[in-house]
Amino acid sequence: MNVQTLPAEKGNFNLKDYEKTVENFDWTEIEKEFSWYETGKVNLAHEAIDRFADDSEKKNQVALYYSDANRDEQYTFEDMKKLSNKAANTLKDAGIQKGDRVFIFMPRSPELYFAIFGAIKIGAIVGPLFEAFMEGAVRDRLEDSDAKSIVTTPTLLERVPVDDLPQLDTVFIMGEDVKEEGPYYDFKSRLDKSSEEFDVEWVDREDGLILHYTSGSTGKPKGVLHVHNAMIQHYQTAKWVLDLQEGDVYWCTADPGWVTGTSYGIFGPWLTGTTNVVRGGRFSPQDWYETLQRFKVTVWYSAPTAFRMLMSAGDEVVKNYDLSNLRHILSVGEPLNPEVVMWGEKVFNLRIHDTWWMTETGAMMICNYPSMAIKAGSMGKPIPGVKAAIVDDQGNELPPHRMGNLAIDKGWPSMMRTIWNNEEKFNSYFELDGWYVSGDSAYMDEDGYFWFQGRIDDVIMTAGERVGPFEVESKLLEHPAVTEAGVIGKPDPVRGEIIKAFVSLRDGEEVTEDLKEDIRTFVKKGLSAHAAPRELEFRDKLPKTRSGKIMRRVLKAWELDLPTGDLSTMDD
Numbered sequence: 001m002n003v004q005t006l007p008a009e010k011g012n013f014n015l016k017d018y019e020k021t022v023e024n025f026d027w028t029e030i031e032k033e034f035s036w037y038e039t040g041k042v043n044l045a046h047e048a049i050d051r052f053a054d055d056s057e058k059k060n061q062v063a064l065y066y067s068d069a070n071r072d073e074q075y076t077f078e079d080m081k082k083l084s085n086k087a088a089n090t091l092k093d094a095g096i097q098k099g100d101r102v103f104i105f106m107p108r109s110p111e112l113y114f115a116i117f118g119a120i121k122i123g124a125i126v127g128p129l130f131e132a133f134m135e136g137a138v139r140d141r142l143e144d145s146d147a148k149s150i151v152t153t154p155t156l157l158e159r160v161p162v163d164d165l166p167q168l169d170t171v172f173i174m175g176e177d178v179k180e181e182g183p184y185y186d187f188k189s190r191l192d193k194s195s196e197e198f199d200v201e202w203v204d205r206e207d208g209l210i211l212h213y214t215s216g217s218t219g220k221p222k223g224v225l226h227v228h229n230a231m232i233q234h235y236q237t238a239k240w241v242l243d244l245q246e247g248d249v250y251w252c253t254a255d256p257g258w259v260t261g262t263s264y265g266i267f268g269p270w271l272t273g274t275t276n277v278v279r280g281g282r283f284s285p286q287d288w289y290e291t292l293q294r295f296k297v298t299v300w301y302s303a304p305t306a307f308r309m310l311m312s313a314g315d316e317v318v319k320n321y322d323l324s325n326l327r328h329i330l331s332v333g334e335p336l337n338p339e340v341v342m343w344g345e346k347v348f349n350l351r352i353h354d355t356w357w358m359t360e361t362g363a364m365m366i367c368n369y370p371s372m373a374i375k376a377g378s379m380g381k382p383i384p385g386v387k388a389a390i391v392d393d394q395g396n397e398l399p400p401h402r403m404g405n406l407a408i409d410k411g412w413p414s415m416m417r418t419i420w421n422n423e424e425k426f427n428s429y430f431e432l433d434g435w436y437v438s439g440d441s442a443y444m445d446e447d448g449y450f451w452f453q454g455r456i457d458d459v460i461m462t463a464g465e466r467v468g469p470f471e472v473e474s475k476l477l478e479h480p481a482v483t484e485a486g487v488i489g490k491p492d493p494v495r496g497e498i499i500k501a502f503v504s505l506r507d508g509e510e511v512t513e514d515l516k517e518d519i520r521t522f523v524k525k526g527l528s529a530h531a532a533p534r535e536l537e538f539r540d541k542l543p544k545t546r547s548g549k550i551m552r553r554v555l556k557a558w559e560l561d562l563p564t565g566d567l568s569t570m571d572d
């Protein structure tokens with residue numbers, strides 16, 4: 001294979017001898033940054049906001065530039081402290097306590113960030129929900145986690161089945177003239193009235209911080225629990241990999257409903273005292289370039305699908321903008337094609353640095369740093385303090401260039417601590433001789449660079465978002481016309497994969513455009529827009545095992561015109 005290598009550059013991670021750093025690296029050195037090193041207690045919100053607000057040199061620095069079509073605001077670290085204190089008081093006065101699950105279900109807005117920090121300040125566990133979630137997706141998450149509270153807007157409230165969730169006794173609504181009765185609280189007027197002073201709840205480093213629901217290949221979405229201790233790795237990777245330095249203006253394009261939007265849209269940048277840009281609204285190339293230009297963004301973290309969409313908008317568009325402040329670009333979520341890396345070189349005159357990690361790992365694991373040569377198409381190398389390997393199905397480490405399971409040795413600071421209510425699922429990640437098994441397949445080359453090959457399970461990554469085929473299949477089966485459904489990821493040049501559903505219909509049903517649209521809308525309304533199949537194909541029967549399990553691998557083979565492999569377990 002012809003690998004294009006882009007030479008190393010300067011950055012925070014200026015360690016010449018990479019191997020030596022990896023071996024000698026000790027995470028406890030990083031702990032000295034934070035309060036618990038002295039007091040034994042900590043709170044991420046203090047470390048990310050208050051300690052800068054209490055520092056005379058940092059307090060007037062802009063912490064958040066927020067803009068969308070209707071709002072254009074900025075907040076200093078001092079403002080962020082006061083406003084998140086108000087949110088903390090609002091939650092606490094309504095009876096929310098340490099350890100309670102508080103969901104945040106709002107479109108991006110400054111109040112979303114105050115609410116998240118407010119919840120963290122009282123020691124609650126934050127459950128961020130993507131604003132596109134429909135009722136079924138919201139219900140699953142609130143039910144599974146026994147959520148006590150949710151902060152939402154009047155529009156999104158329609159998708160919260162409050163009456164069916166007896167544990168959910170405190171529903172904050174961020175709107176105008178909210179009537180307070182029963183479980184409903186007026187978030188805005190309570191915020192306005194509450195005090196700017198708050199004593200944060202000092203918690204243990206192993207206390208719960210955030211619960212991100214994510215998809216696997218079977219079952220409902222699972223709640224991945226992270227604890228305050230994760231901040232060590234958020235902080236250190238923000239330094240090493242995001243390369244954040246004094247004076248930087250940073251923009252992470254991910255929504256806080258996903259892990260990238262919290263670990264690196266909130267925690268990483270603010271733990272390092274960096275000015276953070278949040279842009280609400282939908283993607284458009286003009287809007288994105290305008291955001292980079294207007295805020296003089298220096299460090300930009302985005303995803304392959306977005307880069308490919310910018311690429312397909314053409315190189316003429318980007319020439320209309322002054323992006324001269326930009327010095328560092330990174331990517332996450334899906335394979336970053338060499339082609340996109342070379343496009344980045346051409347239009348930004350910068351390398352795009354790929355990073356690999358997962359909801360479960362909590363923070364970056366395998367990365368390209370400024371100070372290392374990039375091999376276009378490779379995810380990079382494990383960061384110091386992380387041991388990654390390629391292992392076979394028995395857990396034996398494989399030599400370079402052998403493809404196998406991408407696995408990590410336990411013990412990195414931001415590792416998930418459990419799967420909520422499902423210890424068995426949690427344990428199943430460690431079945432291969434104690435390795436954390438990612439579910440990705442990859443190989444390592446002779447220089448220790450890791451190369452992504454695919455998912456081992458059937459999980460779909462569409463436009464950087466993780467979708468479980470089982471969830472979509474279950475929803476399809478609820479449609480009155482559908483008797484069988486099998487869902488796969490179909491390769492797509494822009495989105496990485498799109499969702500394709502194979503469906504068989506009840507006797508007497510006919511395939512019409514209306515029916516297709518109806519099925520798509522049904523999934524969209526039941527789950528969310530990104531989970532709705534872009535393609536539907538109708539078959540009289542779907543391939544199943546004798547035990548009745550849909551054989552997605554056969555569907556995939558049909559789709560890609562590949563041999564179907566061993567069919568001995570197939571029901572005839």
Ligand code: PRX
Pocket residue numbers: 214259260331332333334335336354355356357358359360379438439440452454455461464465466
């Ligand atoms: O398959 C890998 C893919 O995204 C999965 C994790 O998805 P999620 O938990 O939603 O987190 C995404 C963002 C942290 C992984 O198992 N993935 C993530 N980064 C990369 C990637 N695939 C290829 N290259 C990457 N850099």
